[in-house]
Amino acid sequence: MKAVEVEKLTFSYDQETNAVEDVTFSIEEGSYTTIIGHNGSGKSTVAKLITGLLEKKSGKVVIDGLELNEDNLYEIRKRVGIVFQNPDNQFIGSTVRDDIAFGLENRCIPQENMDDIINEFAEKVRMTKYLDKEPTRLSGGQKQRVAIAGILAMKPKILIFDEATSMLDPQGKDEIKKVIRNLHKDSTLTIISITHDIEEVIHADYVIALRKGHVAMSGTPQELFADTDQVRKIHLELPFALRMQEALAREGIHLGKEITMEGLVEELCRYDSKR
Template structure:
């Protein structure tokens, strides 16, 4: 990490901090599903957590949202330790979008689903209407507000789930395998929404994903294997380590594969994760 980037991170607030987190589904310290997990995520960072099934990715999201309790260690959200007594602080600051958006729908219409959390917070009806209209505009679902959520496409359902969370205005948004059930177009749209939320709404984005092409959008990547962190770094730092990724049987983004092939043929001078950089260098040949 260069000094400029290091200094800019120091100026930002730490949004999420895991300190020596250990967790076991069997409550057995000898059979840990998360082992000595330590990391920091800074405000307005886009972080991807990757690894095979069973590596602990979704377990981290459940521990972070207090659905599961660690055996030991401490989690802080914006400097506040998370425990049983401050669930309201957690809910105010962290929202999660799940793999299957149907699990988040309870209303008759899309508008009802977005309004549900606001009603629980006893938001004034006029203010609620303004919030619903604003998030619907942001996520581009204004035309869906009167629709039955169950009748929507997969991509539309995910948009509604995102709007429902965004309406609560959390500072941190977790996307837990949110693109896995979408078609290519839906995946592309959702990945753009995550980038827009980071850029335009100043959200901290945590994406638990198998989509290696998405990982190139991240500021930071956390690689898990069997409940342990094996690598942390920027995408270009992670994907340059072919030996480690191949040992863990993790795939590479298409752009990295293409870049490597072009470098092997002496078309590129180096492997790049930047599409514009790749195109510019190819055009110079």
């Protein structure tokens, strides 16, 4: 079953140039997919099209078997949650508790059930201690965790992270990446992460690379980065392990394509002991 199917999706902000053009891809249910590409490649636009925050010019978006149209917008949004880039601008409530409650109120969850749900999801992102804190007293990473809890509490099937770590400090980035990894491990949630973080990309199940509004490459991280020439051609960063392998190859040491550093070192040791 596909969680997301996008077919020939096209969108334009100004009616002249298409920000997204003829984009087709599908995302496996329960998978962890990253979408990469330069600023302006259309990544975030695609995220907003999938959640119906922007209206497509043409093409088709199917979420969890349901084709997105004007009438089922709110049904779709029950199934897809999205965490945005700016931690401040998506914190709606005046405390952590109120912010998680915001989505529940919209879904008309009975008031007497809310506290249990809030506690459950605050615990999931380890924010229980901060339930009564105001956003100004939280770090960026903590605010993003609250945003995640607020969305998880609405029990979506698909969770999109739209550069959710890009405005955070290293500690905040780690916190969020840890939450994402745990969600992927412990739940059936489909995770889509739009990111510049190459470390995150190499640990995902699939990668979709966008360039100038088109899908330039896609596949597993191994498959995608194996084609180093193409990756270079679309001006994407290569993982350190691959750059190291290229340098080693120039010195006459030819190793298999490993995208993680641990894998590379092991591969090197194997190669060395064989000689």
